[in-house]
Amino acid sequence: MSKSDQSYDYIVVGAGSAGCVLANRLSADPNNRVLLLEAGGSDINPWIHIPVGYFKTMHHPATDWCYKTESDPGVAGRRLQWPCGKVLGGSSSINGLLYVRGQLQDYDRWAEMGNKGWSFEEVLPYFKKSEDQERGADEYHGVGGLLKVSDLRLRRPIADFFIKAATQIGIPLNKDYNGEKQEGVGYFQQTAHKGFRWSTATGFLRPARKRPNLSVLTKAQTVRVLFEGTRAVGIEYLKGGELHQAMADREVVLSSGAIGSPKILQLSGVGPRALLDKVGVPVVKDLPGVGQNLQDHLQIRLVFKTSQRTLNDEVNNIFKRGLVGLQYMLTRTGPLTLAASQVAIFTNSKPDVERSDIQFHMQPLSADKPGEGAHKFSAFTSSVCQLRPHSRGYLEIKSKDPLEHPAIHPNYLSDPRDQQVAIDSIKVARRISEAPALAPHIIDEYVPGRQYQSDEELLEAARKYSQTIYHPVGTCKMGHDDMAVVDDRLRVHGLEHLRVVDASIMPEIVSGNTNAPTIMIAEKASDMILEDAGAS
Numbered sequence: 001m002s003k004s005d006q007s008y009d010y011i012v013v014g015a016g017s018a019g020c021v022l023a024n025r026l027s028a029d030p031n032n033r034v035l036l037l038e039a040g041g042s043d044i045n046p047w048i049h050i051p052v053g054y055f056k057t058m059h060h061p062a063t064d065w066c067y068k069t070e071s072d073p074g075v076a077g078r079r080l081q082w083p084c085g086k087v088l089g090g091s092s093s094i095n096g097l098l099y100v101r102g103q104l105q106d107y108d109r110w111a112e113m114g115n116k117g118w119s120f121e122e123v124l125p126y127f128k129k130s131e132d133q134e135r136g137a138d139e140y141h142g143v144g145g146l147l148k149v150s151d152l153r154l155r156r157p158i159a160d161f162f163i164k165a166a167t168q169i170g171i172p173l174n175k176d177y178n179g180e181k182q183e184g185v186g187y188f189q190q191t192a193h194k195g196f197r198w199s200t201a202t203g204f205l206r207p208a209r210k211r212p213n214l215s216v217l218t219k220a221q222t223v224r225v226l227f228e229g230t231r232a233v234g235i236e237y238l239k240g241g242e243l244h245q246a247m248a249d250r251e252v253v254l255s256s257g258a259i260g261s262p263k264i265l266q267l268s269g270v271g272p273r274a275l276l277d278k279v280g281v282p283v284v285k286d287l288p289g290v291g292q293n294l295q296d297h298l299q300i301r302l303v304f305k306t307s308q309r310t311l312n313d314e315v316n317n318i319f320k321r322g323l324v325g326l327q328y329m330l331t332r333t334g335p336l337t338l339a340a341s342q343v344a345i346f347t348n349s350k351p352d353v354e355r356s357d358i359q360f361h362m363q364p365l366s367a368d369k370p371g372e373g374a375h376k377f378s379a380f381t382s383s384v385c386q387l388r389p390h391s392r393g394y395l396e397i398k399s400k401d402p403l404e405h406p407a408i409h410p411n412y413l414s415d416p417r418d419q420q421v422a423i424d425s426i427k428v429a430r431r432i433s434e435a436p437a438l439a440p441h442i443i444d445e446y447v448p449g450r451q452y453q454s455d456e457e458l459l460e461a462a463r464k465y466s467q468t469i470y471h472p473v474g475t476c477k478m479g480h481d482d483m484a485v486v487d488d489r490l491r492v493h494g495l496e497h498l499r500v501v502d503a504s505i506m507p508e509i510v511s512g513n514t515n516a517p518t519i520m521i522a523e524k525a526s527d528m529i530l531e532d533a534g535a536s
């Protein structure tokens with residue numbers, strides 16, 4: 001072991017959506033010495049910056065941890081691929097670019113659960129602080145922030161028909177689902193600028209890199225937190241095949257994501273005692289909630305063959321792909337600027353639901369699985385997911401080996417209420433496809449297919465044709481009950497000088513995509529960390 005003589009004020013572990021924000025905000029004061037460690041490498045790969053590049057970076061070990069769940073009975077015993085960014089920018093460097101905040105009631109719920117400071121009114125300033133909204137500022141949006149948010153650069157007629165069809169079944173048009181009301185149908189907003197991805201590495205880390213008080217280490221995988229008694233004093237990390245240490249005078253902040261952060265805690269002896277005993281890690285703090293409360297959005301992907309041309313037809317030979325590349329090089333427009341989806345719908349799975357409980361992601365293209373080659377026929381995807389599932393999963397380390405992936409058990413569709421929403425949401429997808437604006441353009445329901453009719457059959461289809469939509473959260477949940485891992489200032493319960501700041505702290509998943517909420521969490525946490533340092 002080589003012992004580092006380096007010490008810092010703050011050590012931030014993980015340069016993802018949250019970690020890059022923290023590195024920027026904490027190092028803004030030149031008196032704070034900040035170390036940011038990232039297990040992955042730098043983000044020079046051009047596919048990271050070309051929006052549609054997630055088709056190349058996802059499932060690639062150079063940029064993705066390439067996790068796989070355990071076999072899950074909820075999805076017909078399948079093991080699902082769970083991509084997760086392993087590179088500067090973390091998942092914001094390989095994600096689908098969709099900018100979605102969720103519903104204001106999500107944050108009010110967090111506050112109602114006893115988490116002071118997390119109501120929508122209190123978090124909105126942090127969403128606005130980050131934001132540089134192309135449409136301009138208003139009550140809900142900010143300009144001048146470090147996170148560029150823009151409208152899509154690609155429109156296709158099939159998407160317009162889809163929007164019209166949704167309105168024909170009673171879903172209102174909504175030009176800003178991040179505004180006063182989320183419900184409705186409209187085009188997605190995205191974290192992109194002038195045709196390039198806007199990851200947190202681009203937006204937050206790049207402008208801070210030249211600061212002499214910020215050190216960034218890539219290909220440095222943190223193995224465990226070092227403690228003196230119950231106080232975190234530093235970390236141990238692997239770089240170049242060797243173990244090193246770095247010490248933190250003020251705080252260690254884990255921002256390693258919903259899989260990485262609980263894994264590091266468990267490896268450090270912070271987690272459920274029975275698990276730590278089983279794998280032989282000495283217990284520093286018995287915290288039963290570490291790795292529990294795992295939540296995700298499960299997307300059921302319906303594919304419709306259409307008589308309209310879709311992106312499938314625009315990229316189905318090498319010549320056309322060349323033209324698409326040329327269009328992008330010359331104008332920064334066209335299919336290469338594609339965010340993961342075009343049209344968003346937030347609506348109810350049943351009329352009596354109090355607030356939208358399902359979300360659609362409509363894509364003017366189709367493939368057997370996300371990230372695979374497009375089908376050779378004209379088709380579009382109408383993917384639907386439940387926004388606030390009741391099913392809960394968990395993850396746990398399998399051994400003391402830091403290089404071994406944890407066992408991930410999502411327990412999808414294990415709650416009967418979620419099964420009913422899955423059934424009802426396929427029915428809503430079909431109603432949209434049958435509306436007058438869309439029906440004439442549809443040749444066939446390719447997946448799951450009209451042979452699935454009864455509720456039992458629809459549930460079977462949901463189990464067979466669903467995938468993660470890549471939103472794992474909740475594994476180090478914020479709260480005050482026995483299963484909470486951090487308090488509402490994101491300090492780990494029962495330990496000192498240690499926080500978790502990333503998607504894992506969400507007590508309940510938000511009603512939408514999780515990147516913008518994670519950036520908000522990091523903005524708010526930065527203020528709390530600096531406030532607490534001022535007060536000490």
Ligand SMILES: Cc1cc2nc3c(=O)[nH]c(=O)nc-3n(C[C@H](O)[C@H](O)[C@H](O)COP(=O)(O)OP(=O)(O)OC[C@H]3O[C@@H](n4cnc5c(N)ncnc54)[C@H](O)[C@@H]3O)c2cc1C
Pocket residue numbers: 013014015016017018019037038039040054058083084085086087088089090091092094095096097098099100220221222223255256257258260261264340469470471472502503504513514515516518
């Ligand atoms: C393929 C994909 C598509 C998605 N699409 C969207 C979308 O369109 N819109 C949206 O809002 N959300 C999307 N998401 C989800 C969103 O990007 C994540 O919720 C968000 O980025 C999570 O941020 P985080 O900071 O918690 O974790 P991450 O951004 O994943 O960052 C964690 C970082 O910690 C590093 N790390 C982990 N362990 C260690 C260790 N031991 N030592 C050092 N470093 C470590 C990781 O390499 C990573 O860089 C998508 C996610 C994926 C994977």
